[in-house]
Amino acid sequence: MQPQITFQPSDTANLAVKMALNNLSVYYKDFRAIKDVTLPVYEHRVTAIIGPSGCGKSTLLRALNRMNDLIPGARVEGEVLLDGENIYGAGQDVVDIRRRVGMVFQRPNPFPMSVYDNVAFGPRLLGLRKKAVLDEIVERSLRAAALWEHVKDKLGQSGMALSGGQQQRLCIARAIAVEPEVILMDEPTSALDPIATLNIEDLIQTLKENFTIVIVTHNMQQAARISDFTAFLSMDDDRAGYLVEFGPTVELFTNPKQKLTEDYITGRFG
Amino acid sequence: MNESIYTHIDLARNYRNRKITNILMLSLTGVTVVLAIIPLVWITVYVILKGGKYINLDLFTRLPAPMGMSGGGVLHAIEGTFVMVTLASLIAIPLALLAAFYLLARPSTTLAHVLRFSTDMLAGIPSIVIGLFGYAVIVVTQKHFSAFAGGIVLAIIMLPVVLRSAEEMLKLVPGEMREGALALGSPEWLAALKVVLPAAAEGIITGIMLGIARAVGETAPLLFTALGNDNYEIGRIIRDGIHYHQSLGQILGNIFGQPADALPLTLWKYAQQPYQERIQQAWAVAFVLMALALGLNIIARVWLAYRRRKLYG
Numbered sequence: 001m002q003p004q005i006t007f008q009p010s011d012t013a014n015l016a017v018k019m020a021l022n023n024l025s026v027y028y029k030d031f032r033a034i035k036d037v038t039l040p041v042y043e044h045r046v047t048a049i050i051g052p053s054g055c056g057k058s059t060l061l062r063a064l065n066r067m068n069d070l071i072p073g074a075r076v077e078g079e080v081l082l083d084g085e086n087i088y089g090a091g092q093d094v095v096d097i098r099r100r101v102g103m104v105f106q107r108p109n110p111f112p113m114s115v116y117d118n119v120a121f122g123p124r125l126l127g128l129r130k131k132a133v134l135d136e137i138v139e140r141s142l143r144a145a146a147l148w149e150h151v152k153d154k155l156g157q158s159g160m161a162l163s164g165g166q167q168q169r170l171c172i173a174r175a176i177a178v179e180p181e182v183i184l185m186d187e188p189t190s191a192l193d194p195i196a197t198l199n200i201e202d203l204i205q206t207l208k209e210n211f212t213i214v215i216v217t218h219n220m221q222q223a224a225r226i227s228d229f230t231a232f233l234s235m236d237d238d239r240a241g242y243l244v245e246f247g248p249t250v251e252l253f254t255n256p257k258q259k260l261t262e263d264y265i266t267g268r269f270g
Numbered sequence: 271m272n273e274s275i276y277t278h279i280d281l282a283r284n285y286r287n288r289k290i291t292n293i294l295m296l297s298l299t300g301v302t303v304v305l306a307i308i309p310l311v312w313i314t315v316y317v318i319l320k321g322g323k324y325i326n327l328d329l330f331t332r333l334p335a336p337m338g339m340s341g342g343g344v345l346h347a348i349e350g351t352f353v354m355v356t357l358a359s360l361i362a363i364p365l366a367l368l369a370a371f372y373l374l375a376r377p378s379t380t381l382a383h384v385l386r387f388s389t390d391m392l393a394g395i396p397s398i399v400i401g402l403f404g405y406a407v408i409v410v411t412q413k414h415f416s417a418f419a420g421g422i423v424l425a426i427i428m429l430p431v432v433l434r435s436a437e438e439m440l441k442l443v444p445g446e447m448r449e450g451a452l453a454l455g456s457p458e459w460l461a462a463l464k465v466v467l468p469a470a471a472e473g474i475i476t477g478i479m480l481g482i483a484r485a486v487g488e489t490a491p492l493l494f495t496a497l498g499n500d501n502y503e504i505g506r507i508i509r510d511g512i513h514y515h516q517s518l519g520q521i522l523g524n525i526f527g528q529p530a531d532a533l534p535l536t537l538w539k540y541a542q543q544p545y546q547e548r549i550q551q552a553w554a555v556a557f558v559l560m561a562l563a564l565g566l567n568i569i570a571r572v573w574l575a576y577r578r579r580k581l582y583g
Contacts, residue, residue, distance in 0.1 A: 093285070095285070096285070123275055123279075126275070126279050126281065127279050127280065127281075127283070127284035128275060128278055128279055130278065133275070137275055177275075178275070179274055179275060179276065
């Protein structure tokens with residue numbers, strides 16, 4: 001099946017840059033995990049990060065909402081700009097950054113509470129108390145995650161009682177509920193079966209109308225299917241991840257500029 | 271509703287409140303940590319100050335002096351504790367480990383449930399009641415108090431402690447590791463011994479240390495089982511045994527068959543006596559007990575850290 005061509009090369013000039021990485025390096029104590037990555041993240045587009053195992057894709061993704069801060073000894077050099085401002089700058093509020101840049105994880109992690117409470121968790125955290133508004137938010141988010149029809153009569157049921165694919169969509173609904181600007185997804189379908197995977201992939205296509213999406217995937221076909229731009233990361237000799245090539249997905253997969261990219265895409269390594 | 275949730279929220283005020291709450295809670299946790307440390311520090315310092323000055327070589331090498339006279343030591347208690355805790359460990363540790371392995375291999379059988387339940391119940395029985403049990407079953411039958419009875423009773427007390435922590439540690443080992451060994455054709459006991467046990471070893475050793483520390487510190491159950499014995503000295507027993515050409519069995523019988531003293535038991539007795547020197551010795555024993563407990567803990571932790579660094583770099 002031919003991948004949907006969702007944009008034309010000439011569009012890049014008209015696209016807004018939502019986030020930008022400038023010479024980003026990520027260190028765990030003395031070990032450099034990510035080396036000097038510079039790439040743009042275009043607004044309302046899906047950017048995929050692909051590469052062999054262990055090259056640092058997840059580390060790179062987590063650097064975009066400062067989740068690496070949670071790891072002792074982790075530090076960054078370079079910049080990550082969100083709407084032009086460096087999120088690692090002095091005086092930046094990590095809490096606010098994470099509100100604007102949400103994350104969906106590899107293994108669905110619903111909270112041990114009802115479906116309703118899961119989705120309402122974020123808005124409640126921000127101070128929303130009015131039940132009518134919360135009800136609207138929960139419904140709106142669940143609809144956007146294509147889960148409303150399944151759970152509308154079971155909002156009080158535990159979030160952990162859903163199937164794997166539904167749990168992941170619940171996590172997506174939860175992330176959407178606080179109206180982030182960017183959604184980061186770390187291999188969101190690798191723990192799901194093929195049908196659930198397809199559902200999530202369709203969902204991502206609809207989500208990009210309202211959000212900017214960055215997705216890490218080890219599945220090249222998935223990247224080719226759903227993303228507009230792809231960044232190919234690889235590991236160099238000192239086990240640091242570096243950016244081999246970045247470009248529109250169609251171009252990167254049909255006409256890669258780097259030999260390493262071509263080797264990876266054609267399966268010669270990885 | 272199509273408008274953003276942020277039209278219903280005062281974000282700035284929400285952030286301010288959350289920041290204040292955060293600072294408040296962090297300070298509270300800091301304060302409670304200090305409060306929790308105070309008792310430990312206070313007790314340790316107090317015991318060191320009060321007991322430290324009475325520590326001398328005599329304390330560790332001599333038997334008690336006759337009532338009212340000065341000098342002497344608590345050698346009898348040290349040896350008594352050593353003998354009884356060793357006996358207790360030799361009984362309780364293998365039993366606990368084997369039972370824990372059973373719980374690992376057959377976790378859902380009726381026997382397993384009964385085992386877990388009884389262990390939890392046993393852990394909750396006051397140690398003095400266990401001592402009374404030992405009295406009724408062993409002392410009355412043998413018609414004398416003995417280190418043996420004391421050791422058995424301590425074994426009963428140690429058993430649930432070691433079993434519980436051993437089971438928890440074994441459960442922490444990923445099931446895949448055991449399955450890997452079984453898939454290679456290994457019998458269950460070999461997989462348990464060579465694969466699961468080394469993986470859980472650190473935690474199990476910690477549990478054993480906890481059990482030993484508990485046994486060393488028990489006083490009440492020894493009241494009616496070991497009773498106390500100012501003349502308990504293993505060296506003399508062995509020398510006499512050799513001198514009178516006694517068999518090994520007889521010598522062992524003499525070691526375990528006599529009433530014996532223990533450190534906490536001695537402390538309890540001395541603390542109540544009217545002689546100033548006894549009271550000082552009681553403080554010294556308290557110091558020794560504290561040093562033992564802390565020492566065991568520290569050794570366990572240092573060893574664990576060393577092992578962890580070696581294994582995981």
